[in-house]
Structures are given as C-alpha cells and as structure tokens.
Amino acid sequence: MKKVILTTVALISALLSYADSKEDYRRFTDTIRAEVYAMELPAFNVKEIPDKYRNESAVIKAIYEDVDAKKKTGFGRMSGTLRFSRKAQVQGSHLTRMLIHVNDKAALEKYSEFDFSTDKKTRNWDGYAKNRRAMGVRLIKPDGRTIDIDTSEFIEVEEGKKGEKKSRKLAIPGLETGDDIDVFFYTESKLQNVHPDPMVFTLRDEAPIMNYRIHCVVDDNLTTQYRTLNGAPDFTVSRDEDKNYVLDLEMTDIPKEPRLWYNSDQQSPMVKIHIFNRRNSDDFTPRSARKDGLHANPDATLIQEDVWDARSWWMQPGSVSGSMPQEYIRDGKKIGKTLQKLMKDGKITAQQAADYTYNILCYIYIAKRGALNNLSFSKQFNYDLCSFKIPQDPGISTRDSYEPLDQLINLNHTLVFARVSGDQPRYYFPPVGGILAPSDLPPSLQGRKVLMWRKYKERKKKPTTDADYIT
Structure with missing residues (x-):
C-alpha cells in the first residue's frame, strides 16, 4: 500500500511539474513574440x-x-x-x-x-x-x-x-x-x-x-x-x-x-x-x-596553424600513434609486411603499395563496414602508410562547399590528404562524393588550393606565402 501511495504521489508530482514547465514555456514564447513584434x-x-x-x-x-x-x-x-x-x-x-x-x-x-x-x-x-x-x-x-x-x-x-x-x-x-x-x-x-x-x-x-x-x-x-x-x-x-x-x-x-x-x-x-x-x-x-x-x-595562416596544431600528432610524416589500431583492415600487420617485402624486392613501387592500401580503405568506406568518415579515413590511411613504411607527405585543402584555404576561418572545414612521391606524385583524398580510384581528384576539390605539411620550425622561420599553395 505504501508503494502505491508513493508511486501515486510521484506520478502527480511529475504531472504537475510537466504542467508547470509547459505553462512556463508558453509564457516564455508569448513574451518573446511580444518583444520581437514590438x-x-x-x-x-x-x-x-x-x-x-x-x-x-x-x-x-x-x-x-x-x-x-x-x-x-x-x-x-x-x-x-x-x-x-x-x-x-x-x-x-x-x-x-x-x-x-x-x-x-x-x-x-x-x-x-x-x-x-x-x-x-x-x-x-x-x-x-x-x-x-x-x-x-x-x-x-x-x-x-x-x-x-x-x-x-x-x-x-x-x-x-x-x-x-x-x-x-x-x-x-x-x-x-x-x-x-x-x-x-x-x-x-x-x-x-x-x-x-x-x-x-x-x-x-x-x-x-x-x-x-x-x-x-x-x-x-x-x-x-x-x-x-x-x-x-x-x-x-x-x-x-x-x-x-x-x-x-x-x-x-x-x-x-x-x-x-x-x-x-x-x-x-x-x-x-x-x-x-x-x-x-x-x-x-x-x-x-x-x-x-x-x-x-x-590571417588565414593563424587558422591553418590551428589545423596543424590539432592534428600534428598523426599528420606529421613518420608518426604512428599507438592509439590508432588496425581496426578496419583485417590482418593489417600481415598485409603491411607483405607490401614492405614486395617494395624491398623491387616488385612494386611505393605508389602501388599505397594504391593497394587506399583501395582497401575505400571499399570499407563505401560499404560502410566501419565508422569511417572523411577525417577518420585520413587518420587511418596515414596510420597505414606509416606503419607499412610507405613514405608520404600529408596536406590539407577545403571543398567547394567551404571557404578557400587562403580564407580559412573554421579548422574543421579542412580535408586531409596524402601525397606519395614517384615519377609523378600521387595524391590520395578521402572518397568524398563517391567511389574514387587512387589519385582521382573529387569534383568538389577541383581547382582548390592545397598546402603541404611543413615542420613548425620551418613555418615559423618562413611563414606561408601565396607561393606555398598548390592548385
């Protein structure tokens, strides 16, 4: 009986509280309307x-x-x-x-x-x-x-x-x-x-x-x-x-x-x-x-510094964070060792190894086999290249739905990509807007400016200039 009384009291209190909050909200909206229209x-x-x-x-x-x-x-x-x-x-x-x-x-x-x-x-x-x-x-x-x-x-x-x-x-x-x-x-x-x-x-x-x-x-x-x-x-x-x-x-x-x-x-x-x-x-x-x-x-370089500052722990060449596990690629260590051996034996180039890694991640991304978004794709790809000992340089750009890189205001509007050198450098972007082949440029990035990674001491000694942007 005591439980019934307590439950009834709690229910009545909840209903009264709801009624009061609803009435408060009504008074709030009425006040705002009166102020706005005055x-x-x-x-x-x-x-x-x-x-x-x-x-x-x-x-x-x-x-x-x-x-x-x-x-x-x-x-x-x-x-x-x-x-x-x-x-x-x-x-x-x-x-x-x-x-x-x-x-x-x-x-x-x-x-x-x-x-x-x-x-x-x-x-x-x-x-x-x-x-x-x-x-x-x-x-x-x-x-x-x-x-x-x-x-x-x-x-x-x-x-x-x-x-x-x-x-x-x-x-x-x-x-x-x-x-x-x-x-x-x-x-x-x-x-x-x-x-x-x-x-x-x-x-x-x-x-x-x-x-x-x-x-x-x-x-x-x-x-x-x-x-x-x-x-x-x-x-x-x-x-x-x-x-x-x-x-x-x-x-x-x-x-x-x-x-x-x-x-x-x-x-x-x-x-x-x-x-x-x-x-x-x-x-x-x-x-x-x-x-x-x-x-x-x-100055856009200040916001660009925010990007490097926030993401340098995984963007800088050679970095492999222990907090970035091989959660998307099954048998990642085995694949990495195989790619390294093939590169060492001269059977494939660094770009071909990067192509293979990129294609695997693109499939996972498009098939939604994991919680990959553009940023996590770039993180995982960077991690894989580094752990597979594939030399690369990271860079940033912005899509045409955001402000240009040289007018950057929101560091979260940047898109991170990787460049792997060879006879002709290859650029690897997250597959925004659809399936991409290695080195394909997404339509939303065509004609956009990009900046490549430089160490902080280099940027401090020689700040970014117009000549540093690549179109």
Missing part, C-alpha cells in the same frame, strides 16, 4: 515592392539577424570528478526574422508550411547545452489587417531509422497571394564547457532580398572571430557602455540566385562567425582563439 525595424514596415520585382514569385522584404552572447559564471562539475566549482558559461540568443511577400501560387505553396526544431538539451560528463526555442508567425493582408497564427498547432515529425530526428511542421492557414508573412525563429542558449556553434549568414536567397541586416552584441570576455566572404560588406564595429562589441552590417537590394551554374557557397556574399569561451577547460579551444576580444577577418 521591435522598431523600418524595413519590416515597407508596404510596396519595387516595380522590378513585380513578376517575382516571392520577394523577401527584410531579414533581420540578432545575436547576443554573454559570459556568465555558474557552478559546474569539475572534469573527471563529482566535485563542483565555479565555471565560465556562455548565455546567448539568436533571432532570425523575415518578412516575405507572396506573389504567386508557387510561392503560396512554398511558404504555406514552416519547419522548426524542438527544444534541445544535450549533456556529457563535463558540459551541457540547453536551448529554448520560440517561433512566431503572422500574416499581413494587403488591406493592412494583421492575423496572428497559433504556433501551438504544429505537427510533430520524426525522421531517421529510429525517429531520432525530431522536428515540428506548422501550416499557415489563410495564406493568400498578395500577403506578407512576418515569421521569426528564436533560440535562447545556456552553454557550459562547450563553445557556441559556428554561425553562417548567407546574404542571398532564391528570392530577391530588399534589406538584410545583422546585429551582434558579444561580451568582450569572449573571443569572436569572423570572416566576410564573396564580397559581403564588413561589419561596423563599436562598443557599448558595458564594453561589449557591437557589430552591425546591412546590405540592400540583393538579387536572387541564378538558377543554373551557380555555387552559393562560392558566389553568395556570406559572413561566418565563431564565438569561443577560452576559459572553457573541457572543450578544445584553437590556439588562434585563446585571446579575448574581436578578431575581424583574421
């Missing part, structure tokens, strides 16, 4: 569109991005223990608001439904990321009437083999051609021992954009790195009364993307922003980000 943004009050856009399917009258990041101090678990201590946290928010004019039936169908993420909370032993999200939608009719859409009328969607990818879909009832849709997505985050995710703002879309504005306020006790690419305007930078960095950027009258032969990543103006809490003791902080303040369009 903002003084002249671009969102524009009624007419220019004559040159009259025949466009849709016109984005305005986009507004608002980013806020502050460093706070709280309590968290010490790494590897159950003890708690003061921890530096990052509390921030990100608002994206758009005003879209629906001009025809195609746009009506495209914007009649919106996808948005559910609340997300991730945690590991030493850190966590808590997010609260809010969404708002309202229709503005040609006669000036404003109709608020109930965002609680969404449909839960689960995707993936086990439904692990969850999202929500919200239909927009009453939408008609000639209407404007004023929609926003808001995320509030609390982060401990993890860095905020990188942000990418692409200043171009499938529809023309009349006004695009970005406004960021970042604590000067954090490290902010940003890069403007493909002709994007630079930020106007100022400081507020709390010494926060205030970044403002505005671009107007942006034409839509061409439909054919256009690579948005390489041709659309964009801004990439990285914010780091360098006092974070548990998440990796690149060497270039270990100084507080604003780093505007930093």
Whole structure:
C-alpha cells in the first residue's frame, strides 16, 4: 500500500511539474513574440515592392539577424570528478526574422508550411547545452489587417531509422497571394564547457532580398572571430557602455540566385562567425582563439596553424600513434609486411603499395563496414602508410562547399590528404562524393588550393606565402 501511495504521489508530482514547465514555456514564447513584434525595424514596415520585382514569385522584404552572447559564471562539475566549482558559461540568443511577400501560387505553396526544431538539451560528463526555442508567425493582408497564427498547432515529425530526428511542421492557414508573412525563429542558449556553434549568414536567397541586416552584441570576455566572404560588406564595429562589441552590417537590394551554374557557397556574399569561451577547460579551444576580444577577418595562416596544431600528432610524416589500431583492415600487420617485402624486392613501387592500401580503405568506406568518415579515413590511411613504411607527405585543402584555404576561418572545414612521391606524385583524398580510384581528384576539390605539411620550425622561420599553395 505504501508503494502505491508513493508511486501515486510521484506520478502527480511529475504531472504537475510537466504542467508547470509547459505553462512556463508558453509564457516564455508569448513574451518573446511580444518583444520581437514590438521591435522598431523600418524595413519590416515597407508596404510596396519595387516595380522590378513585380513578376517575382516571392520577394523577401527584410531579414533581420540578432545575436547576443554573454559570459556568465555558474557552478559546474569539475572534469573527471563529482566535485563542483565555479565555471565560465556562455548565455546567448539568436533571432532570425523575415518578412516575405507572396506573389504567386508557387510561392503560396512554398511558404504555406514552416519547419522548426524542438527544444534541445544535450549533456556529457563535463558540459551541457540547453536551448529554448520560440517561433512566431503572422500574416499581413494587403488591406493592412494583421492575423496572428497559433504556433501551438504544429505537427510533430520524426525522421531517421529510429525517429531520432525530431522536428515540428506548422501550416499557415489563410495564406493568400498578395500577403506578407512576418515569421521569426528564436533560440535562447545556456552553454557550459562547450563553445557556441559556428554561425553562417548567407546574404542571398532564391528570392530577391530588399534589406538584410545583422546585429551582434558579444561580451568582450569572449573571443569572436569572423570572416566576410564573396564580397559581403564588413561589419561596423563599436562598443557599448558595458564594453561589449557591437557589430552591425546591412546590405540592400540583393538579387536572387541564378538558377543554373551557380555555387552559393562560392558566389553568395556570406559572413561566418565563431564565438569561443577560452576559459572553457573541457572543450578544445584553437590556439588562434585563446585571446579575448574581436578578431575581424583574421590571417588565414593563424587558422591553418590551428589545423596543424590539432592534428600534428598523426599528420606529421613518420608518426604512428599507438592509439590508432588496425581496426578496419583485417590482418593489417600481415598485409603491411607483405607490401614492405614486395617494395624491398623491387616488385612494386611505393605508389602501388599505397594504391593497394587506399583501395582497401575505400571499399570499407563505401560499404560502410566501419565508422569511417572523411577525417577518420585520413587518420587511418596515414596510420597505414606509416606503419607499412610507405613514405608520404600529408596536406590539407577545403571543398567547394567551404571557404578557400587562403580564407580559412573554421579548422574543421579542412580535408586531409596524402601525397606519395614517384615519377609523378600521387595524391590520395578521402572518397568524398563517391567511389574514387587512387589519385582521382573529387569534383568538389577541383581547382582548390592545397598546402603541404611543413615542420613548425620551418613555418615559423618562413611563414606561408601565396607561393606555398598548390592548385
């Protein structure tokens, strides 16, 4: 009987807690909607569109991005223990608001439904990321009437083999051609021992954009790195009364993307922003980000040094880490000895031995016989070449979906490859985008610049120059 009473009390407490959290969340979203729609943004009050856009399917009258990041101090678990201590946290928010004019039936169908993420909370032993999200939608009719859409009328969607990818879909009832849709997505985050995710703002879309504005306020006790690419305007930078960095950027009258032969990543103006809490003791902080303040369009060689620094333990020629077992190639030691003997006897070249090793790993990669991704493929291939005593030189490049190597801002955008010398050097890339034969160049790397490994003392004595890049 006692167990039944305790179970009943626990169940009632859980239900009350759920009800309270649901009510709290409702109050939170209502507050955010009221604040967002009360903002003084002249671009969102524009009624007419220019004559040159009259025949466009849709016109984005305005986009507004608002980013806020502050460093706070709280309590968290010490790494590897159950003890708690003061921890530096990052509390921030990100608002994206758009005003879209629906001009025809195609746009009506495209914007009649919106996808948005559910609340997300991730945690590991030493850190966590808590997010609260809010969404708002309202229709503005040609006669000036404003109709608020109930965002609680969404449909839960689960995707993936086990439904692990969850999202929500919200239909927009009453939408008609000639209407404007004023929609926003808001995320509030609390982060401990993890860095905020990188942000990418692409200043171009499938529809023309009349006004695009970005406004960021970042604590000067954090490290902010940003890069403007493909002709994007630079930020106007100022400081507020709390010494926060205030970044403002505005671009107007942006034409839509061409439909054919256009690579948005390489041709659309964009801004990439990285914010780091360098006092974070548990998440990796690149060497270039270990100084507080604003780093505007930093020298790409600094980010390249981060790549060498983070991966030098396995990239440098001759390195064989004991933590890199032969987990993918069965009888790897036996294969290695056979290849070494064949090379010693002059029956095969180093390139032919590398070809054999590469083909084995490519099969495993394509057949998904292990948890190989591009980085782990490069690690394993480098390990195999070194352990099989096949001389090679590592290098790095970036695919055409990322920034060029000489404008690098994210060290994780680099792709590691190997070069094996011979009559003609062979380059071995991870099989991105499909099956590759040895020395095949993936389409996403054609025309891209690469850098070959040099020892730290050599790089320090002679920094990277344009002549060091290979195309």
